[in-house]
Amino acid sequence: MKSRQNPENAPAVDHPAADGFATLTFERDLPVPRSVLWHVWTAPAARAVWSAPTPSVAVKFLEADTRVGGREVSLCKVEGQPDIRCECGWLELQPTVRSVNYELISCDGVTKSAALVTAGFSGTDERSRLVVTVQLSSLAGNMEPGYRQGFNAGLDNLAATSRRTMVLQRVIQASRSVVWNAWMNADTLPQWWGPDGFSCRTKRIDLRKDGEWVFDMIAPDGTVFPNHHLYTDVRAGERIAYTLLWGENGPKHADAWASFEEQDGATKVVLGMVFSTEAEFQEAKGFGAVELGLQTLGKLERFVTSR
Template structure:
């Protein structure tokens, strides 16, 4: 999470003894998205990168991201003409779709400005969910409360909007994670199963590594051609993939996407998520059955892996 970099509270000052250096802040949001989707938007690095900047003038650069208990996330918040703000989050507790707890340390020019304990509680049913975030803040470099209120408030507004245009597909595949990963990240095998039932892939270029790409056409059963371009910006072996989806080679981006791979009693839980660039694109995708077609794709992956 980022605080408001346009506030004066980011200017380092000497610590003082004022009691107002300590504050407990509470933020609540009702979100028009299933609880499982909101959890993914809150925890998955690819989604956090979409909503974390509080305003368009702020650029957030993620230096590392490891969403597991004991892992941490380090980012730089940048505004033209201002010193970079470094934010380190460390994950202390992760109860899927229920609660997360993390510490947050904010610094600038090597000087710590604040430390906070952030607790997020999740609840929901059907297509609606609720998030309550409690921030226990200690301002070490001047008054930070106002900046936190603006930054967290804007960030959570962004999160709600992102969750409402996010699609999440999951399937437990009856095969070890190594086999599932190999089928996905092998340039020979990925085109063999990718796509809904009856679709085939025609590859132009494929390079499945960080900084790589896959340029291909998806061909429908009736012969309709759908140009695709995947750009991979993160590949963590047997853990996750982060990439963007484009309509044809160098075409407009229509989604930020990720794939997660988790061991589950000898099987593999695969999660495929997509944050569509606009709410209209999300609604259009839902309208033509993208959720069902995506689940068909994961079904083809399972059949491919099990048959080998």
């Protein structure tokens, strides 16, 4: 039964294991829109933020392809212990409704468990509900306690991450290649980036994985806002991920991503940001970050459709 005192941390509902098989169910009710929760659950950049169950575990992503038939491969690293390899393969993705994936856990070349993970999403523009069912087969030892602990910790992290995530979307009436080339081009990106009336002054720009963009955003009144983007992932034509810093080599402001999806000849652009703290997220919302971000995507559309 869900705890009324702490509904976001509902306990797992366990069914007894038989011959190494078990079914575990996890539930969370969250004060975030269902669309935001979906992107935090599926976007590789967001998953990298919340996937480590505890601070002592470092998760290194080797591969991440969130589409049906794609897979995600990561290593869980704990000092003094062998790496745990997790392979997740996406079998079904119904945006904001349902996802299904298999999961294989191995260590030192030995497969420890196999599982089928089904996540169901429901809710409104204000609140959302997530129900995750894990059909587990322990292949080497009893993996059930570890799964229970790991999923509860991971979903607690997911809940905290979703409360500081902003997701903006726009369908742009241009092909994906045109939109991508306008974004990932050192000459054109500074021409449209930023809200209405803002301009960019670039110091360095290298739009590749492990590259950076050091620049100032200049407001209509002349106020200068130093920025530094560090590019952590670039998948040509599909997505980018980057870290936002407050000025050159300054403190981290957010982990961000942009994805590009073909949609009937147009391009659906999703821009997501996981702020470093919930307080920063609330402050950004307060000064109009949603509206300013949507203005930026509007400038992108005007740029590509006017050429």
